[in-house]
Amino acid sequence: MIPFTYERAQDEAAAARAAASTPNSKFIAGGTNLLDLMKLQIEKPQHLIDITHLPLNRIEATPDGGVRIGAMVRNADLAADPRIRKDYAVLSRALLAGASAQLRNMATTGGNLLQRTRCYYFYTPGLPCNKREPGSGCSALQGFNRMHAIVGASEACIATHPSDMAVAMRVLDAQVETINGQGQRRIIPIADFHRLPGNTPQQDNTLQSGELITAVTLPPPVKGEHIYRKVRDRASYAFALVSVAAIVERSGGQIHSARLAFGGLAHKPWRVNAAEQALRDTPDRPAAYHHAADAVLQGAVGYGHNDFKITLARRTLNAVLTPTA
Amino acid sequence: MEMSKPAGHNALDDNRQGLIGKPLDRVDGRLKVTGRATYAYEYNEGGQASYAYIVQSTIAKGSIISIDSAAAERAPGVQLVLTYKNMIAQGPKTKESSPQLHDEKITHFGQPVALVVASSFEQARAGAALVNVRYQQDAGEFNLNKAKVHARVPPPNQQAPDATEGEFEAAFVAAPVQLDVTYTTPHQSHAMMEPHATLALWNGDHLTLYTSNQMLAQAQGAVAKTLQLQPTQVRIISRYVGGGFGAKLAIQADAILAAAAAKKLGRPVKLALARPQVFHVTTHRTATEQRIRLGTDKDGHIQAIAHESWSGNTAGEDFYESAADQTRSLYAGANRKIAHRLSTLDLPVASSMRAPGEAVGLLAIECAMDELAEKLNLDPIELRKRNEPSQDPTKHVPYSTRQLVPCMEEGARRFGWNKRNPKPGQVRDGRWLIGHGMAAASRGNFLRPSKASARLDGDGILTVRMGMTDIGTGSYTIFTQIAAEMLGLPPQRVRMLLGDTEFPAAAGSGGSFGAASAGSGLYDACMALRGKLASAAGFNADSALFANGQISDGGQSKPLVELVGAGLEAEGEIKPGATLKQFSQQAYGAHFVEVGVDMDTGEVRIRRMLGVFAAGRILNEKTARSQALGGMTFGIGAALTEELVVDEQLGLFANHDLAEYHVATNADVPALEVVFLPEVDDKANPLKIKGIGELGICGAGAAVANAIYNACGVRVRDYPMTLDKLLGGLPAQAA
């Protein structure tokens, strides 16, 4: 950890202003990701802006029938919120599938979206990693890449985004609200929030420097069965190898609609329109599930240790879509 | 006393106060849960300490070309940067010594190459990142299978690496039923809770190390050898140790580097390894490749049995994983072959981890037995019964005790083994494929020399001193029970002082010999003290009884406190003797497991697990059960998740933190059932106990693996059994 200065932001505009005007500064929320990375000198902010005391910890109804979740709402509180559990069960389930109880008590909505990859080499300073040291190379390509991406990756980086929450938000078409140093607010659809690595894997998302997340809004509830299926190496406290967030509406042997987003496959929550089209108003049969899987996995490639994810993603999706007897 | 013959009837058999076996709560439990048990890093002896942080090599093999420490030296708070160029004088690397920052040679990834010492931990860590090291990199060998061609016969470990009986090759070829399988196990990490940590302080030429170590006398010798001191100049204090599992058997870099920095600076220095450093700076369990050949007659009687194991270690290290050792005594069979080979790998040093040898050896042999049972169309328990030896088939001596068959029978009865469907893939519960598996447990039993002193004072307090450790197992508690029972005192009257080389040298905690060795030394000291008390009372020492704070004989009683004057003290000692050779000594058990395998994803979840053990007299039902639970939990991890993954390009353990090195979590471990069968082993030691710290892990993972096979019909011979290895064999999904 390099020495840093610290301030407690008075309000959200001030926080964003401070971030914009102080070079090499970072917001700190729950600190569960940032502090770990600072100790390893993977993140090296010289100035921390503490946003934990800002009044961004409310979950409120929006006029259109949706929900607005403050950026400082803790993962544990969000998962336990009665409205979220009832109307956005996929989100509650995704949150509870993540990390551990202690971490969820600290972790925040904004911080969770911005958590960084768990790639082993990103976590080992001194080894090549384009995300950590742009231009140094990608150790995972030829190295151990069990957790890595099978879609949307680049030669520069094959990392995955580790969040469970973000996958559920993707399936819910959430929107990220921000404010910048000039006090300008904008709304970023979750689909555009995280990015693919391309040639600039050091950039995980489309936030501008100093931009503060103030809230995440969810549109009105989506009807259907809410499912979050997380496949991992142990029963708890492990990141997803593959996860599926799904909202499926079906009756009388027909699937009417299905929304699907995947974790563990890519540098961002993975959602493929063609897959959902394949399930629109179609007979509720395995053939349809396979068509959807084909669409999701189109162009999927493994890098050795993660080859199994191609099979696993298909089988997990099949399991998710198969009606429980 | 020397264990030259079986122990006769003694005071512990009488158990007049009923303390032996009692599930006494941990005597140090309150201190621990209230944070008042002081661990190495928490001491503040010697005044304000400086803090040290290790700089690690980022290559696996080669040498240092240059180290630029100027920026680090200028950094705020930095007091010293230590490298091989300014390291204090050290002895050469030998079996007993472990010099650090020795020269420019790099033998493994993550090796300490510099130490930065500063006024605060944060400053030291920040300074460490400023040390700039340039390397000349050499190609290394990181793959055990590839290194096999250069494997050598290692020098003896506990026993000679190789053994043969009869004519294995001929008997195997002639056997009507043959099995020839190879199992591999990965590198594993101890992952104990407390990382290695030391506070070093010098007083003139005398060094005191508050450190986290399992074997203090050995550590004292090693530090002395490394730093060219007399052992009497070194004091090691480890009153509480937050787990070790073998990782703290030998002193590690933290102790030597803290001592060196403290010497240079003339002030106390604290050094704790950050968690991600533990994996490369200290030791691990090596990967193994194990070939097992079993030849039987048509009825499953073993005629030929071979267990050959390959493991790896850093150049110059002789430790090998003795994975085939239990196969010497586990099953009958006239023609046998045991072989161990060691390959040089350019990885961190490999050493003992909980049940070295057995833990991974049984992962192989106990699955091979399951495969053999299926081949013979026999129940796995029946196959084992048919191969129950009447005496040790390699040593040709009787077993001290051997209750493998009773353990299997009791386990089968409790578990409902007879309801198991032997045909794999038949039982379902929703989308779960359900399977049942069992495996035998066997763990060698040892006794090491160990000393103790016991002193009774006029205030009625019995003070025991032993240079012994409690690494979280409950040693403080069981020794308190032994001492209290022997002297006829309530446990609250015993002051148990451990963890200091100023005390009589004790065996330390390792190889499951701690309780037996130090406990027997303590027993001997208590016997000596009883003798002194009896003569002070004018009673006959042989017939006098001790209970309720009194000594009594021939109808007369006297309070002990009235006999001690200014305090009575006695020393005692145990030495291993002839019974070690005259009897084959192992603890035994049997594991039973029910697993569910998700038929879509291959995720494995343990649903039930039972361990039945026969391990001599049980000193404390509660601490013994905890040891078994911990061992079984280790077994679950070994079977399902634990693997230090080697990056074979770069030569590092890629997953060097606890987020990615997956030990079993609570959710992975269902309610485990533990049963101890009644047993006393009078050949083992005067307490008639056996080691239990490692028994629980032995065979546990194999039972899980066998249950997985029974559930889904996929036989994985490459641990851990992560879901990717099962996926290909799962039922096809509807198309």
Ligand SMILES: Cc1cc2nc3c(=O)[nH]c(=O)nc-3n(C[C@H](O)[C@H](O)[C@H](O)COP(=O)(O)OP(=O)(O)OC[C@H]3O[C@@H](n4cnc5c(N)ncnc54)[C@H](O)[C@@H]3O)c2cc1C
């Ligand atoms: C061992 C372990 C296991 C885990 N397992 C899982 C898992 O299974 N699934 C899962 O989803 N997650 C998992 N996590 C990750 C956890 O969810 C994240 O660490 C947590 O959500 C981050 O939130 P935080 O508030 O602590 O963020 P912080 O650490 O405070 O911040 C993270 C980043 O976000 C920035 N930031 C925070 N808030 C804002 C804001 N409002 N506006 C702009 N920038 C902001 C910070 O500057 C920083 O860069 C695990 C973490 C650990 C340590």
Ligand code: SF4
């Ligand atoms: S996958 Fe991305 S994060 Fe991992 S080493 Fe390559 S560049 Fe770095």
